[in-house]
Amino acid sequence: MRSATSTTISSMDTAIRSAQWGRSTRFIGIAIASLGPAIFWCLAIQLAAYGMGISLSTTTIGAVFATIALFLFAVCAPIMLRKPTAETLVTAPPVAVSKTRSGPDRANAH
Incomplete structure (x- = not known):
């Protein structure tokens, strides 16, 4: 079975995604x-603390907010700011091209 692919479509898709x-x-x-x-x-932390009868200060909530936001920024930034490569782009699978013929299979006939 042969498959037909086109590098032109792949490079156009990369250019479109980069520009988009x-x-x-x-x-x-x-x-x-x-x-x-x-x-x-x-x-969620503030509501849980309120439910348990604990009063959290604004400084504590601000520190938790800053810690979570900075951690997620440090994790997400390298992933989201990298340049897409041809391997990471989702492209359509190659189209399989097969030759069909009608009638009995003559190569396997006995």
Whole structure:
């Protein structure tokens, strides 16, 4: 079975994806990926503490927020800011081309 692939389509797809996601869009993505969960977990910690009758100071919640946000920024930034390579892009699988013929299989006939 032979497969037909085109490098032209692959290189065009790479160029389109590179142009589509600029640095500002990636920074917005990093901000959402790091600040969103940090806000969520700060609210969850505050609600859990309130439920147990503990009062947390604003400084404590701010320190937890900063720690979570900075950690997620440090993890997400290298992943999201790297330049896409041909291996990391999701492309369509190669199309399998097979030759069909009608009638009995003459090569395996006895």
